[in-house]
Amino acid sequence: xxxxxxxxxxxILEAQGFIPAASADDAEMVILNTCSIRDKAEQKFYSExxxxxxxxxxxxxxxxxxxxxxxxxxxxxxxxxRTPSVDMVIGPSDIARLSAMIExxxxxxxxxxxxxxxxxxxxxxxxxxxxxxLKAWVSIMYGCDNFCTYCVVPYLRGRERSRPxxxxxxxxxxxxxxxxxxxxxxxxNVNSYGKGLExxxxxxxxxxxxxxxxxxxxxxxxxxxxxxxxxALIGAIRDLAKVCESIHLPVQSGADxxxxxxxxxxxxxxxxxxxxxxxxxxxxxxxxxxxIVGFPGETADDFACTxxxxxEVEYDNIFAFKYSxxxxxxxxxxxxxxxxxxxxxxxxxxxxxxxxxxxRKNEQHIGSVQExxxxxxxxxxxxxxxxxxxxxxxxxxxxAHLRGSFVDVRITTAGPNSLSGExxx
Ligand code: SAM
Ligand code: SF4
Numbered sequence: 243x244x245x246x247x248x249x250x251x252x253x254i255l256e257a258q259g260f261i262p263a264a265s266a267d268d269a270e271m272v273i274l275n276t277c278s279i280r281d282k283a284e285q286k287f288y289s290e291x292x293x294x295x296x297x298x299x300x301x302x303x304x305x306x307x308x309x310x311x312x313x314x315x316x317x318x319x320x321x322x323x324r325t326p327s328v329d330m331v332i333g334p335s336d337i338a339r340l341s342a343m344i345e346x347x348x349x350x351x352x353x354x355x356x357x358x359x360x361x362x363x364x365x366x367x368x369x370x371x372x373x374x375x376l377k378a379w380v381s382i383m384y385g386c387d388n389f390c391t392y393c394v395v396p397y398l399r400g401r402e403r404s405r406p407x408x409x410x411x412x413x414x415x416x417x418x419x420x421x422x423x424x425x426x427x428x429x430x431n432v433n434s435y436g437k438g439l440e441x442x443x444x445x446x447x448x449x450x451x452x453x454x455x456x457x458x459x460x461x462x463x464x465x466x467x468x469x470x471x472x473x474a475l476i477g478a479i480r481d482l483a484k485v486c487e488s489i490h491l492p493v494q495s496g497a498d499x500x501x502x503x504x505x506x507x508x509x510x511x512x513x514x515x516x517x518x519x520x521x522x523x524x525x526x527x528x529x530x531x532x533x534i535v536g537f538p539g540e541t542a543d544d545f546a547c548t549x550x551x552x553x554e555v556e557y558d559n560i561f562a563f564k565y566s567x568x569x570x571x572x573x574x575x576x577x578x579x580x581x582x583x584x585x586x587x588x589x590x591x592x593x594x595x596x597x598x599x600x601x602r603k604n605e606q607h608i609g610s611v612q613e614x615x616x617x618x619x620x621x622x623x624x625x626x627x628x629x630x631x632x633x634x635x636x637x638x639x640x641x642a643h644l645r646g647s648f649v650d651v652r653i654t655t656a657g658p659n660s661l662s663g664e665x666x667x
Contacts, residue, residue, distance in 0.1 A: 243428055244311055246370070246379040247334060248275045251310060253369030254340045266294060271306040271344075273332075276313035278394055280566035287313055295327035306347065308332060315398040316569065318357045333357035334399055335384060338366045364403040376617060376646055378422045382410050382448065383429035387437075388467060390494075391505045391572040392534060392565060395430055404435050407443045411451050418457025423615055423646065425452070427463040433470035446478035453482045459648065460615065460631070461485045465492060469508045471516050480523040487524050488558075488633040491517070492532035496551030497544035500537050503576060510551055517555055528632035529555065533562040533592055536585030539578030540565075545588050552595055558603050558632065562592045597658050604634065604656035611666060612636060614651045616644045625662075635660040 251273055252262070263269035272294055277283040291309070298305050308330035309321055315333040322328055330343055336356040347354045360366070364384050372378050385400040386393075414425055427448075429435060435445040445463075452461050461484045466475075468491055479485050491513075495501055498509045508516075520527050533548060552560070564585035567574055612630040620627035625637045626644060628651075637660060638651045650666040 243379075243381070243430075244275055244277055246381060246428060247311065247337060248273075249370040249372050249379070250337050250368045251275065251340055252371035254337070256371050257369055258341055258344070267297060269305060271308065273308040273310050276309060276311035278312040278316050278398065278568070280563060280568075282566070284313060291325055291328070295325055298327045306330065306344075308343075310334070310337070312394065312398040315357050316394070319355050322353050322355070329353050331355040331357065333359060335359040335363045338363060338368050359400050364405050365409070367409060372422075374422075375420075376422060376615065377424040377426070378417050379426050379428050380410060380413050380417070381405065381428045382432060382463075383435055386430035387434075388431060389505060389572075391503065391576070392537065392568065394568040394571060397570040399430070402431070402434065402437055404429075404437060404439050404443075406439060407441070407448055407451060410448065411455065414452060414455045414458055418455050421646070422458065423648075424460040424462065425455075425458050427452070427461070429463075430465060431467040431470060432463045433466050433472065433475060444474065446472070446474040449475075449478045449482055449485055453484050459484060462488065462633070464490050466490065468493065468513050468516055469506070471520075473519070476519055476523045479520075479527075486631040486633065487526050488528040488530070488631065489520065490530045490532075491520075493551065493555075494532060494534050495537060495540070495544065496548035497540070498547075500540055500544050500547075503539065503573070504534075504537060505572075510547065514551075514554065526632065528558040528634065530559045530561070530633075531555070531557050533560055534565050535562060535588040535592060536565040536580045538565070538573055538576035538580070540580065540588075545591075549592065549595060552592065552599065556599050556603060557596065558634070559600055560592070560596045562589055562596070564589050600658040601656065604658065604661055607634070607653045607661055608656055609653065611650050611652050612661070612663070614638070614649055616640070616647055616649055618642070618645045630661070637662045638665050640665045 266272045276287045294307055306329045307327050309328055310332045311334055314331045321331050329347055338360055339356050343354045343356055383404045385402045386396045387402040389396050432445055436443050493513055494504055496510050614628035614630055614636045616626055616628040620637045622637055626640045627637045630636050636651050651663040652666055653661045653663040655662045
């Protein structure tokens, strides 16, 4: 989502005549688009900001430093006193105001802060500068209403707002005309798309409209909240040829007690039931998830439930994180915060377990023929790379001109992170 916000800011800048610099050191303006989902992301930002501030004061160059994203929203004006080199602070829902802010900063020579949140942002047509040419992100909604107790997103990105379907479809058509082949629809909880729209439209209905967009051959979406994964959505994934057989379905924990403390509003049994329904409808569905280890009060037994759930579901891949204390959130006030070493130990255990599962899942593809959208040269020398419909990286030998085409690849070997194979005739 942040990367796509960066594309939007780049789109606004390019419309104003800016061109990309080779590096931050050569730039006239640098925007640090920040994430504050975990403390580690925040620390990375402060060290990069320190480096840029040093560069600015040492060289005496007229470089404008802007801070965007969730840390900008979280810290607002405070960033200016903390780091006097900062010229602009822009919240994630204020991106459309970027041009006006630049002008104001240039004219006044004083810092500009915009973090109020533009109430019309979800209805604005903000240009995006995309460089991939094949795969594009398209936001369908902003914000989140779920208030999971560990998560800072609802406080920084505001309440859930859906973009009108006509704007989404028009953007997708434009992408199809430009030669894009794949679109990933973005939202914190795409399953609840449509709340508050003038004309009723649910997420499965939006997918049906997307199916008719010429040129776009693959449709993906992130993220789905398990509680809102309806039968209608499962039906749409099954029936719509362009909707890929892969879903990111964050579970966070396998322990009901922890899920309740997290305010996830499902039990592990309900989650497993959803997974079963998905696999019954779409047998080769690839499923990935997010896991938080070391949530306040997580006991050894609770953690064992998470390990058990991983074994039961057999995810294709997982993203696992140590619980990180975040401002504003309810979990901060819960008893039983765990020591860093305990979290690290548990993280290592889930990653080790999943490594074996991912390898086994990938090995199941050996001998099968997978449709691959060719993205270009692989990091493995002399090979091409692309993604299967299940969103797995697949490497194979073939001519460079295949970039952008769909090819069939017979899978011959598999590792935990990718597949390799041979191009079919
Ligand atoms: N909206 C999505 C959802 O419901 O799963 C994803 C939101 S968040 C940007 C991505 C992931 O970060 C979450 O699924 C969660 O696993 C993780 N996360 C969020 N807050 C966290 C925290 N305080 N500590 C550790 N991980 C966190
Ligand atoms: Fe955060 Fe929960 Fe919303 Fe996802 S659904 S963004 S984890 S509050």
